[in-house]
Amino acid sequence: MNYRGSRSVGVTIAPVAGVLAFADIAPRPSAITIGEVTINRALAEAEVFGRPLHLTRTEYRILEHLFANRGVTISKAEFMALLYDGPNQPAPKIIDVLICKIRRKITKALGPVVYIETIWGRGYVVRTPRDDFDEQRFRRNAGWLAPPR
Numbered sequence: 461m462n463y464r465g466s467r468s469v470g471v472t473i474a475p476v477a478g479v480l481a482f483a484d485i486a487p488r489p490s491a492i493t494i495g496e497v498t499i500n501r502a503l504a505e506a507e508v509f510g511r512p513l514h515l516t517r518t519e520y521r522i523l524e525h526l527f528a529n530r531g532v533t534i535s536k537a538e539f540m541a542l543l544y545d546g547p548n549q550p551a552p553k554i555i556d557v558l559i560c561k562i563r564r565k566i567t568k569a570l571g572p573v574v575y576i577e578t579i580w581g582r583g584y585v586v587r588t589p590r591d592d593f594d595e596q597r598f599r600r601n602a603g604w605l606a607p608p609r
Contacts, residue, residue, distance in 0.1 A: 492527040495589045496570055499527045508569040519562050526586040535583035559584055
């Protein structure tokens with residue numbers, strides 16, 4: 461039978477072919493580390509300096525997606541498609557709220573180091589913290605270390 465003439469089969473096969481074309485055949489790493497933050501995909505947990513970073517399931521999924529796509533700007537629409545389906549979706553503003561909560565938790569555990577950057581009008585991106593970051597100066601200014609004598 462010739463399936464090319466059948467419209468319903470073509471509609472069904474097209475999405476499958478698209479998924480297979482972009483499927484990641486290589487195994488994904490079980491852990492992703494950027495700076496001092498590590499995402500353990502096998503356990504669905506995040507850590508800072510080896511200590512657990514207590515995230516909700518939704519916060520973890522956002523952070524994992526950002527870490528897996530380091531350096532790539534992820535739009536709110538992409539996050540909404542990743543997290544929610546169906547007609548009862550929250551407003552896209554929820555992504556801003558969740559990113560804010562993730563940033564707050566990382567800052568509480570690590571200090572004010574920028575991991576998640578906002579690209580205005582486009583979305584969010586994760587980058588490795590600046591290489592010229594002086595950890596001793598940061599900790600001293602934050603009050604974590606005594607000033608040098």
